[in-house]
Amino acid sequence: MKQIKMKIISRRNVLHLLGGATGSVLFSKYALSKPNLALNKIKEISKNAKVDEVDLFLDVPEIAENGNQVKVSFDIESPMTEEDFVKTVYILADGNPAPNVAKFSFTTDMGACSATTRMRLSKTQNIYLLAEYNNGNFAMTKSKVKVTIGGCGG
Amino acid sequence: MSKIKPRGKVPKTASVDEIIEIKTLIRHPMHSGRMKDKDGKKIPKRIINKFLVKFNGKQVFGMDLEPSISTNPYIAFPFKAKKTGTFDFEWTDDNGDKYNMSRKMTVS
Numbered sequence: 001m002k003q004i005k006m007k008i009i010s011r012r013n014v015l016h017l018l019g020g021a022t023g024s025v026l027f028s029k030y031a032l033s034k035p036n037l038a039l040n041k042i043k044e045i046s047k048n049a050k051v052d053e054v055d056l057f058l059d060v061p062e063i064a065e066n067g068n069q070v071k072v073s074f075d076i077e078s079p080m081t082e083e084d085f086v087k088t089v090y091i092l093a094d095g096n097p098a099p100n101v102a103k104f105s106f107t108t109d110m111g112a113c114s115a116t117t118r119m120r121l122s123k124t125q126n127i128y129l130l131a132e133y134n135n136g137n138f139a140m141t142k143s144k145v146k147v148t149i150g151g152c153g154g
Numbered sequence: 155m156s157k158i159k160p161r162g163k164v165p166k167t168a169s170v171d172e173i174i175e176i177k178t179l180i181r182h183p184m185h186s187g188r189m190k191d192k193d194g195k196k197i198p199k200r201i202i203n204k205f206l207v208k209f210n211g212k213q214v215f216g217m218d219l220e221p222s223i224s225t226n227p228y229i230a231f232p233f234k235a236k237k238t239g240t241f242d243f244e245w246t247d248d249n250g251d252k253y254n255m256s257r258k259m260t261v262s
Contacts, residue, residue, distance in 0.1 A: 069224045080234075096222050097188060104231075105216035109209065111173045111234025115217075118224040120186070 038094035038128050045090060045130060046138045056141040058129040064121060067147040072101075073116035074129050076139075080106075086113040088132040095125025122150040158182050162243055164257040168235035176207075177230045180245050180253060186221035202227055204246040210239040235261045 042051060057075040064070045078086045085108050091101040101119050113131075124147045130140045163177040180202060187199030199221065207215040215231050238261045245253045 073230075093222060098220060098222065100220040101222040102220060103218040105218075107214050109212070109214040109234060109236075110232050111171075112232040114232055116228070116230040117217075118228050119222050120224050121222075 036094050037099040038092040038126070041092055041099045042090075042128060042130055042140060045132075049136070049138055051130070051138040051140050054139045054141060056129055056131060056139060058127065058141050058143050060127050060143050060145050062144075063146045063148065065148045067121040067123070067150045069118050070121050070145065070147075071116065071118050072127065073114065075112070075114035076131050078113045078133075080108050080111055080113060082108055083134075085134050086131050087134050089113070089115070090128075090130040090132075091117075091119070092128040092130065093119070093121060093125055094128070095123045096121065101127075121145060121147045123147050158247075158251075158253060160243065160245060160253050160255045162241075162255050162257055164241055164259055166258070167260045167262060170236060170261060172235045173232050174235055174259075175230060176233055176241070177228070178205075178243060178255075179226060179228045181226050182245075182247075184219075184221070184223060184225045184227060188221070200248045202245045203248055204244075205229060206244045206246075207231075208242040208244075209233070210237075211242075235259065237261050 059073045061070065072091060074089065076086050076089070078084065086106050089104040089106065092099045093101050102117060104115050106113055124145065126142045126144050128140055128142045130138060132138055158181055160180040161178065165174050168174050182202050183200070184202065185197045185200045187196070189197050191197050201221055201223070202219050205217040205219060206213060214233065217229060219227060239259060241257045241259065243255045
């Protein structure tokens, strides 16, 4: 009799655990649907202007084993003349505690629009590249990076 | 803490209109303000927040760094060689310190 009772309890426990698990899955889904800080930041930077999603060359690893040092580089095709050049490039990450990663200011003296740096990523997330042209146009692209070990401490 | 030391790699010579690549690295902890030390206390935020490059006194490249940039920030960027001159690199720390470095380039 005692054994049966224990069984019942354990089954209940299992059910409880299952309930908890589905609950947390639902919760994480809810958490994912919270406002995307990076996209909000893009809106803020572009002052709600239209941002074309085009295929800019953003080079990030598909899987980052160590979130502390993730190489990020980009190369935007542009003649870089006084009439037509890329003024500013932003890198944003939507899963980090703060969406901003870096802002690059380019000049026509550079002859090309590319740069490389290394960033920290706390978890698997999207990386956004936002380019602002001298005529006020914006273009962006995004790329997903899977992070095995987060790199933001804490 | 290890000494903060900037390093840079600029080609000594370049031909006219050649696009060269400049690589820089500064040894800096880049404390994001979120990490904890051995005793579990938060390390206050201290990062390099600005990087500026001047060529013969004129600004050619700038970068604003955020806490999401890794320790020992590495920055590489292109430059179109037109004339002989000197690059001046400047990193600005959160505490107001500035670290400078210059490199000469001869264009033939």
